Structure formats: C-alpha cells, structure tokens
Amino acid sequence: MAQLIIEKLTKRFGTSIGVEGLDLSVNEGELVALLGPSGCGKTTTLRMVAGFLPPTSGRVLFDREDVTQLPAYKRATGMVFQSYALFPHMSAADNVGFGLEMRGLNAAERKTKIEEALKLVRLSHLADRLPRQLSGGQQQRVALARALVINPRIFLLDEPLSNLDAKLRAEVRLEIRALQQRLGLTTLMVTHDREEALTMADRLVVMEGGRVRQIGTPQELYDSPVDAFVADFVGRCNILPGRRADERQFRTSGGLLLPVDVIGGERDDANAFALRPERIDIVPGDAGEVRGRVQAITYMGAQTEYVVAFGDETLVAVRPTPDAGEPLAALKPNDSVSLQWDRKVPRLVPQTSS
Amino acid sequence: MLFRFTGQLSFGQFAVRTLIVVAYAVIFAPVVMIVVTSFFAQEIVSFPPPGLSLKWYANALSKPEFLRGLVTSFQVALLATAIGVPLGTAAALAIVRGEFRGRQALSSFLLAPLAVPGVVAGSGLYMFYVLAEDLLDRDIKATTEGLVAAHTLLAIPWTVRLVVASLQGLDRAAEEAAANLGASPFTVFRRITLPMMRSGIVAAAMFSFIQSFENLDLSMLLVGPGRITLPVAMLNYLEFRIDPTLAAVATVQIMLVGLLMVVTDRFVKLSRVV
Secondary structure (H helix, E strand, O other), X not given: OOOEEEEEEEEEEXXXXXXXXXXXXXXXXXXXEEEOOOOOOHHHHHHHHHOOOOOOEEEEEEOOEEOOOOOHHHOOEEEEOOOOOOOOOOOHXXXXXXXXXXXXXXXXXXXXXXXXXXXXXXXXXXXXXXXHHOOHHHHHHHHHHHHHOOOOOEEEEEOOOOOOOHHHHHHHHHHHHHHHHHHOOOEEEEEOOHHHHHHHOOEEEEEEOOEEEEEEOHHHHHHOOOOHHHHHXXXXXXXXXXXXXXXXXXXXXXXXXXEOOOOOOOOOOOOEEEEOHHHOEEEEOOOOOEEEEEEEEEEOOOEEEEEEEEOOEEEEEEEEOOOOOOHHHHOOOOOEEXXXXXXXXXXXXXXXXX | OOOOOOOOOOHHHHHHHHHHHHHHHHHHHHHHHHHHHOOEOOOOOOOOOOOEOOHHHHHHHHOHHHHHHHHHHHHHHHHHHHHHHHHHHHHHHHXXXXXXXXXXXXXXXXXXHHOOOHHHHHHHHHHHHHHXXXXXXXXXXXXXXXXXXXXXXHHHHHHHHHHHHHHHOOOHHHHHHHHHOOOOHHHHHHHHHHHHHHHHHHHHHHHHHHHHHOOXXXXXXXXXXXXXXXHHHHHXXXXXXXXXXXXXXXXXXXXXXXXXXXXHHHHOOHHHHO
C-alpha cells in the first residue's frame, strides 16, 4: 500500500470549476472520505486519482511517484464503482480474474487468487454466476473482490453503498471497513451520505463548489465545524443567524439571547450560532435562561424530538425517549420549558449564502 | 397475456385485444396466403382449390434461373453483410464515441439510403457505374462486385442504427473498470466493448442479410446475365407467367429467412435488441 498525496489539484470544465486547488494526503492504511452534495467535486477528484480525468493543474502522487500523467491502466488503483461496473458477459470468477490476467498471471495462479478473493467476500459458491444472476449485494461483493485481488496501491470507492437497501448498507459498511483495516488499504472514498462517511472514515473532507470546506476526523467535524455548511452537512444542527452580544451571549436576529462561552477560536465573520439537537437539555417550567414553548413532540423510537419555539425562532432538541413518570414524559405541546446546554459546546460560525 | 381471460373484460380491454388480433391478421395474412396457394393444384388461384399438389415446387426446381438466383442472392447477401457490418460498426463507434464536428451530419448521411426509394438509388447507382466504367475502363454494372457494393449500402444504415443503439445503452463504467484493472485501450475494446456490443452487431448482420437477400428495387438495374438475384429472377418469371410457382419460391424464401431469425435468436434474444 502506498501513501496518496494530492497537490493543488484543479479541474475546470470550460469556465466552470470542477475542483479548485485541492490539497490532501491519505496515509498508508487510512480511509479518507470525500463528502459533499452532488456537484461539489468529490467524484471529479476521485476520477482524477484513478486517471480517468486529466487535471487542469496540480499533481497526484502515489508515495513519491508522480502519476499525474500516467494513464488509468498503469496506475494500479483498485476501484469499486457506484454501478459496480461488472463485465456483464463474464462470470463472477472471470470478473475477479480479469485484473490478474492483465498482470500476466497464468491460469493456475489466477485460480488460486480468485478463490481466495471470493472467499474473502464470502461468494465462493457463486463463482460461476453471471452478474445478472446475482443480487445487488452480491454484485457489490464481486466488485470489491475484483478491486482487491490485484493488490492495488490505492483503493478507491465511488459511492459504494448507494445502490443497496438501507439494512444491507449498514452491514456492508462495517464489512468494507473491517476489510480495509485488516488489509491496511490506503483508501479514498466518495460519498454524499454523512452517516456512511462518519462511520467508515478515519478522516473526512467536506467539499462544496469544488473547494474544501474542512478536513478532519469525524469527531472534529461534528463537534467543531468551521462553518454552518459543514455543521449542517455532517449532522443535524440548529443554526441561528445573528451576532455576538458579549463574551457570554449570542443574540439571534430574532432577539433571542443564547448562552455561549466565547473561547476566541471562532472566525471574525462568524454570524451564526450552531448547536446539535442532542446537546440540548430540556427542563419543564420556566426557571432557566432560555425559555420557550413546546411546539411539537415527535416520537422516534429510542429518541424523541422536541421543537421549542421562541417567538418566530425555533430550536430542536433530541433527547432519549423518557420512561413513564420522568418529568419529560408528561410534556405536551404548548407547555413552557427551559433549554440548557454546556456553554462551551455551541460554535459560532460563518454562514454563507450558498 | 393476450388470451388469458381472467374474469370480465371491460369494453376497452376487449377493443384493444380485438385491435391487436386484427393487426396481426393483417400482417400475417399475405404470408399465410402465399404459403397456402403454393400447394394449390390449379394454375389460376381460386377457392376452394380442386386439389393439393407439390408440382409448383417441382416446376420451380426445374427452372435453373431460380436455383442460380438463390445462389447469387446468397453470395451477394453474405458479401454485402461481411463488408457492410464492419464498416457500419466502425461508423457507429465514431458517431457515438468520436469527438469531432459533424457527427450528427455523418449519422444522417449514413442513414440516408433508408430514406431514398430503392429504384431511385438503383438508377443513380446505374448511372454512376456507367460513368465509373468509362473512367476505369472495366465492367462494374452487371458484375457481382457492383451488386455487392450496392447492397453494402443497405447493410450500412441498418448496422449504424442498431449498433449506435447498443452503444448508447452500454455502461461505460465497465470499460473504465477494465482500464482500472490494467487493460490498455485496445484490450478494453477487444475484451469488454466488443462483447458488450455483440447483440447489436449480430442483429445488424441478420437484418443486413435479410435486406440484401430480399431486395428487388435497388438490384433491378444492376444485375446482369448469369448474375440475377432471386427476387429479380422472380420478377422476370412474372413477366411471362402467372402461376403458383412464384408462391412456391416465395415460400422457400420465407422459410430461409425464418430459419435465419430462429438461429440468430439462439445467440441473441432479438426481442431485446430490436
């Protein structure tokens, strides 16, 4: 496995920006996910790493070798495509064996490796099936085996789970992650699914409009987003525009005063208050600093969501569903409540119009 | 589905089914009539037939022009297919995959023979051949080569149409996957693209062959002594005689084309291509 280094990578399509000045390194054995809405440049980046798309400028390096000018078929990356892209006229085993054949392995050597790879993805019994005779999940595992069997220098995943149903997705997510860690694969993954990114990746790159918004561990991005876009993209978040009132308070544009401890780390252009719903405590009655009325209560199984209104503004709080007898269990719409939180938790972030 | 009656039919359903049955009847009635009359014993077709006979088949066999026509038609159709399908396939690749100006124009140009009446195209070709003969000082009209060249013009548009359709429906990610696994562009084409285009190409070959095999109008002016295709031989016969011999020949022709479709269908599910 190699280290992947991307330097000032830029791709323009005519006058429009695909990717602009991307710097990123993926260390040996690390899984980095590119996360963002469609059109943010994440797939473009992946395709440039794979060699399907020539960059306008910038470099791609595997270890210290500059591969920017190398055609895709000489890069030795292993890619799992969103559509799986299996060869429809070849059996599962032949699909897996194709890359080995291209590397000049003879039939006997190929056979051993194909068997190993199919065993790895638990598909040995379906080796002779054609892709169209396999379920979506099985096709996905063939695609995985096909990409892994060649011992790729870099492992690339293009929205690998988007064509699976929700239950299977959670399962395959763990499976891919376990495989990636066991084999120590240097992996670059593209996804628009934040849950996928948060659960699988060592580090995330949140992109928007071809530019990087933030790079960091899932925890860093979740707890300390640099702007409202990232805050919102990596998880549910209350975002209220306004400005700082003083060292201890934020005044929303609706005039609501919210407690916050300003550490001095936030950006000068910070103009929004960001706080995750599960960080908010609810106390029935109106004894607290932030008082409002319950607007809606939504039961979601293990958790319950409370929308609390303050004039025109609302905050959403998510709490573990209370047992009968707990104070929150008796809460009804229109009841008065106070909200509390650790004042070190909220972030003041810039909110861009995009 | 058509004939599976489950419960009451609404008037609308009934009307639709009737329409379908009528449409099929209209399409197949002439074919069935030809096959049936080829077995009638009398010369002038009338119902009910006084008896059944195979004598028209015997008569057809006794006329050397039919057998020779069949052989010529076969040769010409095979050659025209063998030349036209690769050319049409290459053109289809250029039209779908190429990045040059005028792709749309090229496509229209190559499909044009389908839009020009055969007699017009045939006359045009005849005059062109005459001119070319003067220039090159060799025979072109009334030669197998001339005929094959003309029929290649039938194969190309059919091939372009069918192969373009199959290329457009092709998942390009599979080609990228092959490149990703280390296949050079040529290997990708040979091992992935070509097999994925197979059904389109096979269907194109079948249609090209049939188009050439049954063609009359384009060929009429271009055939020569000893190189008469079967449809032209049948027309020639019709000028002097009207009897069920032609029905017998046509029946053989229908059987051959039918056989070809059945065989093709074993390799490629035609219903999925066309």
